[in-house]
Amino acid sequence: MTGTRQNTSRTVVILLIVIIAAAAFMFPLAWMLLTSLRPRADIYKEVPTIIPEAFNLDNYRYILSQEKFLRFFLNSVVVTTCTVSIVLFSSLMGGYAFGMRRFRGQNMLFYLVTLVLAVPYIMYLVPIFVMEMYLNLRNTWLGLILPYVALNLPWGLLIMRGAFSTIPLDLKDSATIDGCSEFRFVFSISTPILKPALAATTIITFVFVWEEFLFASSINVRNYTLPVYFKFLLVETQGQEWGKVGAVVIVTILPVLILFLGFRNFFIKGLSEGMLKG
DSSP states (O other): OHHHHHHHHHHHHHHHHHHHHHHHHHHHHHHHHHHHTSOHHHHTOSSOOSSOSSOOOHHHHHHHTOHHHHHHHHHHHHHHHHHHHHHHHHHHHHHHHHHHOOOTTHHHHHHHHHGGGGSOGGGGHHHHHHHHHHHTOTTSHHHHHHHHHHHHHHHHHHHHHHHHTTSOHHHHHHHHHTTOOHHHIIIIIIHHHTHHHHHHHHHHHHHHHHHOOHHHHHTOSSSOOHHHHHHHHHHHHTTOOHHHHHHHHHHHHHHHHHHHHHHHHHHHHHHHHHHHHO
């Protein structure tokens, strides 16, 4: 009986800690959402309130009517979609090679690739900037997509290598005996098994590219992505229109939130399989 009470008390304490931590993380987002729905006069009144006296969508109508915002949004969609697609394909093929094939120098090559993760990505900015100047890739979508692929591919390989290592070799041997090629094994047989790992790779890459600011504001000055729009909005409004800023924040976060909620179960399982068994 005493042990049961202790377990119950421990569960309640852990639950309270989780609830408090979740509330602390969610409060800024909730406050930004409420700010985006407030009239400008309600934001600057002398005694602020948590719940707005009136709700309106004027801030969302404003940003969605701006040609610059829509252009930046399109750039983000193109760059993110292309980067995620390339990373997924490359991670799938590389994960198969590192996880199910055996060749000389395999481990050394894998460690060299994943060594990219040990270096802060800001350190790559200047070399990539100079390299793209010589290759005439600046101010193009490709000039932004390629660095994003290079920075996110190690994560994908790390996850997919671990996921492929969980597939029994007997399955591959049986498929080979039945005349299944390696490409067909990867895309027709392995892919359905690796959905959690693919979901984890997708979410990690999507979040990085969708919200990345440094490379987007330095390398691609003609095709800015959505995070750079914050800088222009603050300059245009002279830092006074926080309702519009809040609307941009919510619109920017919404795709990430939808993606994570849609694949959250796969995401957790994919990380556990890929990271722990990699």
